[in-house]
Amino acid sequence: MLARHARGLGQGPLAFGPLMQLVRNLSEWATVDPQKLSGSAPGTCANLVSGRWQPSRESRLLPDPLNGQPFISVPHTQPDEIAPFVESLRAVPKTGLHNPLKNPQRSLTGYGWLLGLRTALHLHLHLHLHLHLHLHLHPEYYGGERTGIPRGVRFLARGFTVPGDHPGQTSSGNRWPYGPVALITPFNFPLEIPALQLMGALYMGNKPLLHVDQRVSIVAEQLLRLLHHCGMPPADVDLLHGPGATCGAVLAAAQPRSTLFTGSQRVAERLAVETHGKVFLEDAGFDWKIMGPDVRDVDYVAWQCDQDAYACSGQKCSAQSMLFAHRSDGGRWELFANLPSAGAKLLFGGKPLTGHSIPGVYGAIEPTAVFVPLEEALRPEHFEAVTTEVFGPFQVVTEWRDGQLPLVLEACERMTNHLTAAVVSNDINFVQTVLANTVNGTTYAGIRARTTGAPQNHWFGPAGDPRGAGIGTPEAIRLVWSCHREIITDFGPVPPASALKLS
Amino acid sequence: MLARHARGLGQGPLAFGPLMQLVRNLSEWATVDPQKLSGSAPGTCANLVSGRWQPSRESRLLPDPLNGQPFISVPHTQPDEIAPFVESLRAVPKTGLHNPLKNPQRSLTGYGWLLGLRTALHLHLHLHLHLHLHLHLHPEYYGGERTGIPRGVRFLARGFTVPGDHPGQTSSGNRWPYGPVALITPFNFPLEIPALQLMGALYMGNKPLLHVDQRVSIVAEQLLRLLHHCGMPPADVDLLHGPGATCGAVLAAAQPRSTLFTGSQRVAERLAVETHGKVFLEDAGFDWKIMGPDVRDVDYVAWQCDQDAYACSGQKCSAQSMLFAHRSDGGRWELFANLPSAGAKLLFGGKPLTGHSIPGVYGAIEPTAVFVPLEEALRPEHFEAVTTEVFGPFQVVTEWRDGQLPLVLEACERMTNHLTAAVVSNDINFVQTVLANTVNGTTYAGIRARTTGAPQNHWFGPAGDPRGAGIGTPEAIRLVWSCHREIITDFGPVPPASALKLS
């Protein structure tokens, strides 16, 4: 949303000045300057617990993705250092820092400082850009990232009332926080995911412990420093830098009442077991795109395919993983060069990138597509391999002919993860058939359909799983960061004693 | 709700006739007649799978709670017999039997046969009564049980739309079924809980496997036979009689996409681990009642206490487990005889019932109350024992004085389970303070507050736990039996090729 604001601001002569001023104000709150980070002047991070910034015993030096030089020092917190984090979480009441009846004014205060935040976040994007792994590969992408600070905080806690059974009685449904919660997010969206989920957690009255992948947790730290600067009480959020195992130790000891995890499926499932299911998950995405028999506007559709499959090097959980192209029109096949008539083949790509100084640990390969015939993909011995998410610039391509839609839908049904999907068609009957028989959580339909519509005006998250998290909308915030509490007020009048019967 | 209808019907001369006729129609669908069940003519149960009623290899004979004679033969299905159940669940598409885009007319068909069902269920209550364990102890209770068939099925699947980012785009939030699901319910409400949750599962488009505690699963079987009679397709629900371990084996093999479990906390937590958290739980209830300093209408309040603590022999998850009485007014203490001034003491009860032929396996003790001083209860060495749910006619009583409200709230905060609660007070500031600082899911407040307000016009379920289930309202059905699916339609027009940039 911010980018949008920024654009709006940029267009108006009035608002431009303040933004420039904010840029100058960077030194007031940031502890690192992305323009100056380098091997010779590395940035330093710190943990935040109970409102105090604190170092850890050990640190880890991160290499600059541009040249491999160490440029950031981040706490490598160990399990024997977690006591303050556990204590801090345990001190949070189950009723949260605020709820519809407790400290409602916190929504207002937060409201105030958020206005400052919204404006300031534009600046923060620049910090983000420099730190993100793929800056040099896909700089344009970041213009589209959204920081999405929702509005109307108090309306998120909207409840409802229903008339009761007798005079004096009313039942009401309320949204209640969980109190102490954990928020664990991955490397690939170091600002967007933590910012959106953190704000949701705070809005609903929770106190979150935040853990971000160590490689990019510096971004989250700077975000928190900015929030403090804008007025957020320092003890509202704890931040733990360090390896995932340390975070796991905190969870085991502090037992937050709910945990939002975004990351790999393997860790997600382990966390689900360890917390006895007290989680919301946004894990693997094997995101398909089905082209309808009516595909047209080939330039646009092909461009969107490239965006979906390869932007950000495909390192988005919403990246296009498998394309079902329709073969009724041969011309459409130009979408992909060198299409083989049968059998799996490399369509393009597959080689490492050269001529760069990106450290090997980050990896860098060409955009790649592999063709697999539909019937072959569906064979039990192939299916799992074909439908395994590869977190990089890679996709599987297959084709279907008239009459084969049931096979396409069977493939979608047999897949394991159901995050995003796309039905590229304006044939409304075709679209409705595919939608009616699939379950992916964020599904685009229409000639402009895409798989990577990250949180803007809509919910983003998997479907078909009771643990599925959402992000980006009021519904998502209410689902993930609050629960239903029913309060029935029954103030009388009271029936006379003569009307009472024991049972 | 039915009881209410029944009452309404009973009052009007018109509707009475049809009900009588339904009673006469019992033989058309029921396979047991509660009036005739006995040791010499025991009833027989069968499993239902893929629309066919089937026996199991072994059976178990249940003793009549009135005289100990075996009177019901129920399948004792073993793990080596589960293949058809697994196969049946696995055949269910993830998109369910219907969803907002698939087979919407099923809501209507269901609608039609539900009208018949609603009327017919009144009769079914009689069957229920006879079969329920405690019939002879608390027959009056059943007049109040509700069968709660919700109305307006299609409105449960109401979605929403939000304008998009450009012409042709709209985002929509939809409720989607899970497809294959499991529903596991306990002995104490053999009709109400299965009926309400089963209907919710069906309304939203799922196919449930139903397992009810073997001692009362005959009731669920008769319910299904009635539903078939009213028009429900026989393959819409599977029913598994037998031990819990067999049900667990089905879950492990079939992996339903979600499971609703109502029952003990121990089994609930194990199930949460085994399913990796794909559960909704309604487990233990340690339900407190706090009396405010302004308690009045003592006859009514005391009567409600007895109802909450001892009706149905306290075998309700919503039974009053702990009472915080206020001591400002000594007269109020007459609520309880022989109150000790300090130290834990038996207030009343504590002995086995005599002069009955109830088999020992069922148990039968006097209504019992134990007093524990508040400070003693809060000691770490006592707290767990004092706040452990006893599934019988038992409660802990304590007292608090002016100034001790923080101790009362501390006790509530430290408890583990948060199902129902009551704040007996019309002092609105007191009420708001207690509500603001507690999290129980179904909380009554006001001079008529109670802990056992089973599903009528309001949500019933725990709060503060992301796995918490709800029952009894549209919100509960939508939460437990469906998930959010976002569909973004984006039909164009498409931007010109010249406007496309690769990133």
Add this chain to the structure above:
Amino acid sequence: MLARHARGLGQGPLAFGPLMQLVRNLSEWATVDPQKLSGSAPGTCANLVSGRWQPSRESRLLPDPLNGQPFISVPHTQPDEIAPFVESLRAVPKTGLHNPLKNPQRSLTGYGWLLGLRTALHLHLHLHLHLHLHLHLHPEYYGGERTGIPRGVRFLARGFTVPGDHPGQTSSGNRWPYGPVALITPFNFPLEIPALQLMGALYMGNKPLLHVDQRVSIVAEQLLRLLHHCGMPPADVDLLHGPGATCGAVLAAAQPRSTLFTGSQRVAERLAVETHGKVFLEDAGFDWKIMGPDVRDVDYVAWQCDQDAYACSGQKCSAQSMLFAHRSDGGRWELFANLPSAGAKLLFGGKPLTGHSIPGVYGAIEPTAVFVPLEEALRPEHFEAVTTEVFGPFQVVTEWRDGQLPLVLEACERMTNHLTAAVVSNDINFVQTVLANTVNGTTYAGIRARTTGAPQNHWFGPAGDPRGAGIGTPEAIRLVWSCHREIITDFGPVPPASALKLS
């Protein structure tokens, strides 16, 4: 909805019996038997006021539409007899008979008797059929009429809460009744419109004065007698038979706080002036249907056109008044015989029906269609005539070619009334363009689009007019029969005196 139930019931063996029994029960509450009404044994009607059935000084004899014999005697109440009606309305408190805080149990009581009503209404349909003017012409139509008794009455009064500005404060939005209201309905749907609107008025807590066109008000009377029989308190609704002028006199003297009027535009506008706009209106409908360039399934589309234009002799406010056919495909023109190439011409019909004994006062003409070229229709000197509603089996047909869509939309924009409309197309871009540029209240889109989708699962009513009424859905009931009332509770704590400043 009933028809649907009835169907569901008919399919199940269980529910059929009770319905038959209800038929036999007719004599318990009905004062006329449609099977026996005739010139020799005419039915007699009475007014209902303050719970008492009362005659009027004069009566009017209605001729049987089948043979012209007088067969119903209906009160011809005169302005000098209205005092009891005025007094009855004036005695109603503005807070209604119930509201969310007053007598909430009335929703439940009503709930009870409505179950009986729902079942019983099936029978009532038979009464309706016989009395309706066009029984012999279009009997099949009535199978589709819905009596639509909504469910979940108390949920119609659902309110909402939002956290306040400081502890102790919450704001809530509530639906509040108007108290004394009037409900005025026309001849063409003597059961459906009064039943739906009456129930909505009652559900929300109002006391309505009901006036139905004198020619069919006998149906409303029988409905009220049935409602009384099912348990409705007799003083909850007043019924006034007689000419519209008498009803107007009551309104002028009693000043109900809101009036729902369904009928002619002329009367609607006069009423709007006389009540100073305290009205909701559902008046004229000039309902267009636009065929897209992709029309197919010609049999179906043509059949739907005939239904929309001519069923019930076109005497529905939703009848198809103007058809915009697309000319890209000559074959489609077979829809209409003898299409002229230019200039207005009679396509078919235009003559009186013969060979019947329907009294002349009712009128009876052939289904008729007139073709007018689009450009001619748009001329200022023609437009008003072409777009005037004819309440009979009549439609205007025009055609449009590729490139002329702006002219079609201009025609829609320039029309005065905006009730129903249809866009017959599965071309989603075409559909979205037409929908985006029109305002009709109930608009069908898609190849199955129609103009006459009377209240079933959707709102029915005009759009684009702040006085526009709705019927048939919870939203409609809430809009028409209740208003928003905001209650802000603010119970403290109170700031200290030292913090108070005068301003």
Add this chain to the structure above:
Amino acid sequence: MLARHARGLGQGPLAFGPLMQLVRNLSEWATVDPQKLSGSAPGTCANLVSGRWQPSRESRLLPDPLNGQPFISVPHTQPDEIAPFVESLRAVPKTGLHNPLKNPQRSLTGYGWLLGLRTALHLHLHLHLHLHLHLHLHPEYYGGERTGIPRGVRFLARGFTVPGDHPGQTSSGNRWPYGPVALITPFNFPLEIPALQLMGALYMGNKPLLHVDQRVSIVAEQLLRLLHHCGMPPADVDLLHGPGATCGAVLAAAQPRSTLFTGSQRVAERLAVETHGKVFLEDAGFDWKIMGPDVRDVDYVAWQCDQDAYACSGQKCSAQSMLFAHRSDGGRWELFANLPSAGAKLLFGGKPLTGHSIPGVYGAIEPTAVFVPLEEALRPEHFEAVTTEVFGPFQVVTEWRDGQLPLVLEACERMTNHLTAAVVSNDINFVQTVLANTVNGTTYAGIRARTTGAPQNHWFGPAGDPRGAGIGTPEAIRLVWSCHREIITDFGPVPPASALKLS
């Protein structure tokens, strides 16, 4: 809301700078500088129509409320000059400037420039302050005025979907604009009311003609100039300065599809007749406050009474007009000095203010209270006089004793206008009784209850009148500035021809 933001901003060091910068930017868009307006350098206003600022033939010079010198020249537009306004409104399509399907991106664009607006409005308040009549009397008040720019514009157009009757069908409820509308507002809130309603009108897609009381319309003009500066297209709003009669002439000729009028009851009723009820009204307020038998915190309650009755010289439609004090506790009477035991008497005030240079046309009297015994007030010959709104610092006081609550409620029932009200009590049974039996639209309850809670977090508007407008919340915007449009999509598949029957 802005004041709140401003406070939030003021507290944080970051945001303070930009605000200061905005103050300096005044010259970029404002055409008058409130610091420099004077008799020697009067400000000049202009009409805005179709995006162009235009003078009128005649002007009117307004006297400075501080010293009577003419200091503002405002167009005195005459009926013979209205053609461009009529033409501009008539050119607006009924589908508005945007709707959920047309130009949805306008919500986003607007969103962008609103961020700038929100920040900038703080400055605008200073302009407002200087121009407002009572600046020197009650300057503190303005700190509390809210400009309330709502957030999440696109969510205001949120619609809903419900599954249909057969595959391919879905019904949806949508909010649709009226297109050309009028907005007429009074002198007493020259910024708040126009700003809130104007924004609501724009958000929903309407094009408003704005007319503000000529004495303060300069404020609205500066608001529009600021909006243009922030990016609003100049043709989105027309502004007409001049007498009300000229505005009436525009309405009569242009016939906007809806009109929001805030102002006197007399004009409101005339407008309702002239527009045939196509209005939403917020007119007279005769706002009562009932003190419960439990009143305490007398300092606070008395302070709130003074605020409600006399702040802004009582020139708010929500000002406390009548106080029902409870007499159970004599001490409470100190609220009012010199209370007479019987008969109507002046409690205090009643004299003109002296020692000022406010022109006589504005008026200036002391805060005044008159006591009238309850029984006297209720007499038919007194009631109308006692319950007539006086738009100044004046209130009627009465008292009630235990047992007289029915008389109090009778007084509330018999009043004509139902805008705001207050129930000052924490006795929840008392509060519920009063709320259940009254209908005022914005009603505060609780010990902190007040009558003048202007739009902050809640709806503000009358209840019990179908023409009643609301302001300040999403519900208000949706009610007043949009209507319900139901779209049923029905895309097939189509039944076979053999299944079609004519009727």
